[in-house]
Structure formats: structure tokens, C-alpha cells
Amino acid sequence: MPTTASAAQKTANQRRRKTSPARRDDEAPVIPILARKVREVEAKAQRGKLGPTNRVKFQVIAFLVREERARVKADTDLTDASRAELLKRLDGVATILAKTAARDTSLIQLLEVDQATSPVAKRMRRDWLLESGAELAPDELIITDVAPKVTSVVPEALAERQVHPPQVEARRESNPFLAPDLSARAPKETPRRRLDGWELMGPLYKAFETGAGGGAATMPLPEVPEFDRLSPKGLEIMPHQSRFLEAVREGHRSFLLADEPGLGKTAESVLAASVANAYPLLAVVPNVVKMNWAREVERWTPQRRATVITGDGEDIDAFADVFIVNYEILDRHLSWLGSIGLKGMVVDEAHFIKNLTSQRSQNVLALATRIREQVRDPLLLALTGTPLINDVEDFDAIWRFLGWTNGEKPGPALMEKLDQTGLTPADKAFYPEARGAVISMGIVRRKKKDVAADLPDKLIADLPVELDDEFGRSIRQAERELGERLAAKYRRIIDARGDRGLEPGEIDADIVRLVAQNELEESKAAGTGADNVFTMVRKIGQAKATLAADYAVQLQRSVDKVVFFAKHIDVMDTAEAHFAAAGLRTVSLRGDQTTAARQQAIDAFNSDPGVAIAVCSLTAAGVGVNMQASSNVVLAELSWTAAEQTQAIDRVHRIGQDEPVTAWRIIAAHTIDTKIAELIDSKQGLAQRALDGDAVDPQSSDSVQLSALMHLLRQALGGE
Missing domain, CATH: 3.40.50.300 (P-loop containing nucleotide triphosphate hydrolases)
Incomplete structure (x- = not known):
């Protein structure tokens, strides 16, 4: 709906145009700018690339059109013919806005905003009006950033579950004021970068999925120091651990430590906290290793105290340096953990948080966000020897935890590295450069054969056994019946839609996948009832x-x-x-x-x-x-x-x-x-390609369950 411009807006608008860029635009020089900008947004929308910047641009165009329409209607110096011409041109811009919103319906709500509200939108409006030759009031020229809104670390649904261990209150009373971190100020305005208009998350995943550029995914690490000044008496860190810790000493603070299992990631993390003085430190770990973590803290940093959080935390040592909690009970401790001034956080077996919809993932990410709000450059470590399970996008939650991305776009530090490449995703050379940029953010991946020459290789030997009893025969019969059931579904679909040019004996791969995926979903819902891929594998284990x-x-x-x-x-x-x-x-x-x-x-x-x-x-x-x-x-x-x-x-x-x-x-x-x-x-092969x-x-990248069902179906159809 058009709105009437305020008196201040009218006055400011009427002071515009000391100079005019073109003769026919003397009376409304902002209209050509709006026409150019709306075409830019329209072109992005047609390519499906309407990112945050272009959405703001769309919004600013919409309310400048309303401002200009109100000004033109109120300007008594204009002739009726001139007024009609200007309104017609503004209607042309508005028509393109409407068509763009019809293409992307999420834009419709942006048309309802009557004024620039965010600092970004206000700057965009100011710059366009200045480009048109307008004279603006001082309060329109100076635009300040609003303080970032601090969100609660505890979701409303978990508020009633929060516990408040008495020892934590004692810690607060003994030191009621957290030491201020004067470096943790509101960030400066991020400069506009060349890649701001590009969708970058997909290309980043692709860079790892294709193993672009080759080489192990390990950031450049310092050389081994001449002396080991970190190990307590009687212990000695290995050279690969020492190089990692030197990187911490030099100021690097966020790592995806993806060393193969067995190379001492826990010890490295404990010592990294000591090097960075990242105390209090929180370690979020699987339940089975809580005691081991406490032992490692005592072993490698005997001058530090660790406490293991169990249940409601009544027995914790609130004055400890390291707090160790398992994923399952983290939800009830979010409130006090978010308020004691943590300076570091370690997530052990970080692939546990890969499902962003899970409560465990949301809890971890909320705490990490709070720590970054309170501390400049906190120590954040994601530990996992297997960061990729089925898909390269398993990186998503880990990158969010580390602050490298927000899930929609790279963070400022990574964006700067990508911008420095001088390339875009349209360039083939972008992908190895992008992979290298992410790795340099802090990925450290070492294989046993590379860093521990004295560690023997491992061999996986398969021992086939014949299930020749009645139980074994019943399992094979159940497999055949499942395959035939899948094949019957496949044939019904083919009969219903026609073979669409399939050669005799040819199998439609898309239909095979569809049938197998449907069976997998039904099997998960059915549990252990009727025979399905899960019950058969369990019977095989029993046999x-x-x-x-x-x-x-x-x-x-x-x-x-x-x-x-x-x-x-x-x-x-x-x-x-x-x-x-x-x-x-x-x-x-x-x-x-x-x-x-x-x-x-x-x-x-x-x-x-x-x-x-x-x-x-x-x-x-x-x-x-x-x-x-x-x-x-x-x-x-x-x-x-x-x-x-x-x-x-x-x-x-x-x-x-x-x-x-x-x-x-x-x-x-x-x-x-x-x-x-x-x-x-x-x-x-996925981890070998992406990480090594x-x-x-x-x-x-299909799951083993889905691939197994597809195999059974093809086998029943005579394809395998």
C-alpha cells in the first residue's frame, strides 16, 4: 500500500538534485538508479541466487519507490504531464518488484516494510540518494550499528530443566564479577567483498567432495620445537602432537582435529588448553570416556583440576579448571555453563553433532555461540577421527561450531580468505583454492602411517562362515522373500507408468532407488516387527x-x-x-x-x-x-x-x-x-578423497542400508 511521506522526508526530498545526471531525469534523478538496481535483483532471482544482500536491495527499492511516489504526488512545481510520466516510470519499477516477488514468494513480506530499519538497509538507501545528487539531513548521513542481540543459550523448552549446582553459586559468590574481556567488542562493519553475491556453501562442499587439489587436509604447521617444554615429568609428546601445539602457541584458536583414531587427540586438546590458557574449559564428550578425560587432564596438566559432571551436578568441583560433561545431560546444564565465563570448548567425537535438528547439536552450537560472544578468539576444538560418515555436508555442524560458517555463508575470516583467491565458483581453479582456504582455518588431519613410523599397520581379514543349519536357511529364505517383495513394487510402478523406452532386461535406476528408499523408511518405522533389512541383519548376527x-x-x-x-x-x-x-x-x-x-x-x-x-x-x-x-x-x-x-x-x-x-x-x-x-x-573412499x-x-554417498536394499532389489530383478 502506498504511504504518505512524512514532512521531514518531503523537506529532505525537495532539497535534492543540485545536479542532474540526464535531461529527462532532472525532476527525479533517483528513478534511473532504482530501475538499474531492480534489474540486478530480477536477474539474480531468475538464476535462483537471491542471497541476503539482494533481499535487502529488494526491500530498499520497495520503500524508495513509495517515498518517491509520495514526493512526486506532493510536488506542486511539477506539471500534470511530468507527474504522470514520473508515476508511470515508478509503476514500471514496482511491476518488476511484483514479478520478482511472484517468483520468490518469501519476498512478499519485504514489500510491507515502510522504512529502512537495519543499518545495512539505511546505508544502502543513503548511498543511492547521494548518487542521485540528493542533499540529506545530518541524521540521515550518519548511521550507527545497533548492538548485536544476545540470544539466550537456553531454549525456552529447556528452561524448566535447568539445574543450579550449589557449588556453582559458591564460585559466583567468591568472585561475583567476571574479568572483562575488553577485546570482545562488537565487530566493525564487515566491508563489502567481491564474493558477497555468490552462493558459496555448495561450492565449498564440492571442493572437498571431489578432493580438489589433492594432498592431505592439514593446515601448515610449525616445525617441531627444539625442546619439549610442555610434557610433565616422565611423559613425552610425539612430534606430530608438538607441531599442533606450536600452532596453538602461535595464536591459532579453532581446529577440526581430524587425526586418525589412536594418535592422542585427547592429550593434544588438554595441552592446547594449557598453552592457550583457555580456562575454564568445557569438554563435551561421549559418556564412556568421561573418566578417561579426567585422567588425561591429571596426567598431562597435573597443575589443573578437572571435574566430571554427572546427573544434576551436585558433586561437581565448581572451582575446577576443566568441566567434563557428556552429550546426554548437557541440556540441563546449559544455563550455568553459559554464565561462568568459559574460555574454551572441546567437542570430542564431534561427528555426534552432525544432525543439526538434534537437541545435542543445538545445545553444543548454542554454547559455542555464547562463548564467542563473551571471549575474543576462544579455543574451540572439534575432535573426530571420522568427521564424514555418509556425506560431505557432515562438515556443516562442525564448521558452525568452530565459527567458520553460519550454515548459509562463510564467516568473515573464511570469506576474506576466499576473496583473496581472486576467483569465483564459476572458475574451475576456485575449488582447490577454496579447499585450501577452509583447511587453513584449522583442519589438521594426520594418518598413522605418516606421523608414527613405529606404529604397525593394521590388517582387516574377512572370515566367511557358512550358515548351513535351519536358522541359516531361514535367513536366506527371508532375504529372497524381501527381494521379491521389492521387485513386485518395482514392477507395479513400471506397469503403471510404462517402460518409457527401457531396453529388454534394462533396470530403471531411479525406480530402484525410490522403492529401496520407501522400504528403508518403512523398516525404520516398523522397528523389529516384520522381516526387513534391520531384522535380517540382527538374525544374521545371532546365527x-x-x-x-x-x-x-x-x-x-x-x-x-x-x-x-x-x-x-x-x-x-x-x-x-x-x-x-x-x-x-x-x-x-x-x-x-x-x-x-x-x-x-x-x-x-x-x-x-x-x-x-x-x-x-x-x-x-x-x-x-x-x-x-x-x-x-x-x-x-x-x-x-x-x-x-x-x-x-x-x-x-x-x-x-x-x-x-x-x-x-x-x-x-x-x-x-x-x-x-x-x-x-x-x-x-569418501574420507580418503575429502580429507586425505x-x-x-x-x-x-548413499547409506549402507539403502545400498544393501538396492542390491537385493537388483538381484531379485536379475540385474546382479
């Missing part, structure tokens, strides 16, 4: 349990200690009963144990010669556990991801291991188990 346990017994007699991994509790129970019948002592690592009981089991396995086998859950013992007393692993059941399998094997393939490591995978022959093993191995720069042929 292999005794065979795998028997092999572990034989292996133990030859090599001493063995680590036995399974996914399901009933498989673990069967194995433990078999080991007991064979006279072997075992320890068990399960998800329902307390942290103390789990650590006691680990210590017994590593130090007690009488403990022969550790029976471990793939999910509960797959991270943060050191079991290098063994060099042999039996994988009784397969995981759904290559990352989970790697994590399990690397419980023994770690610093301190002095023997070659072998992982024995028990594979049920002639079942979907064989295909799953093949798919898991193929997924290794290896020339690995691109593989599908």
Missing part, C-alpha cells in the same frame, strides 16, 4: 554368534588377548556363555555400565594376565577406549558405517601398540552380510 565366539577361542589360544565386538546384547550374551564354557575369563563393556565399572573392566583387560577376552559393544565401546594389550580384534557383527568399524579396530591400533594389528571380520557367506562388508569398504587427497574413485 554367527557361536561361530564367531568359537573362532575367538581358537585365536586366543594362539595370540593371547582378544577383543570381541558385537552390536547386539544377545550376541554378546551368547559369546560370553561360550567363553565361560571354554574356561576363559572375560570382561564386558556395555552401554548400561557405570563409568567406573567400564574403566575397571578396561584396566583389568590391559593389566591382568588372567583376563583373556574383552566382549565389547560396538556402540558403547567403539570410542575413547584403549585396549592395546591386544593386537587382535574379532568383529562378530558388521556395523552400518565404515566409521564405526574403524573406531572399533582403533581401540587396539593406538599409540603404545607394538605389534601388528589384525581385525577378523566374521562374514555370513551367501547372505546380505557379504554385500554389507563390501559396501562398508567402499565408504572408506587420495585419488579414490567417487562412490555413492
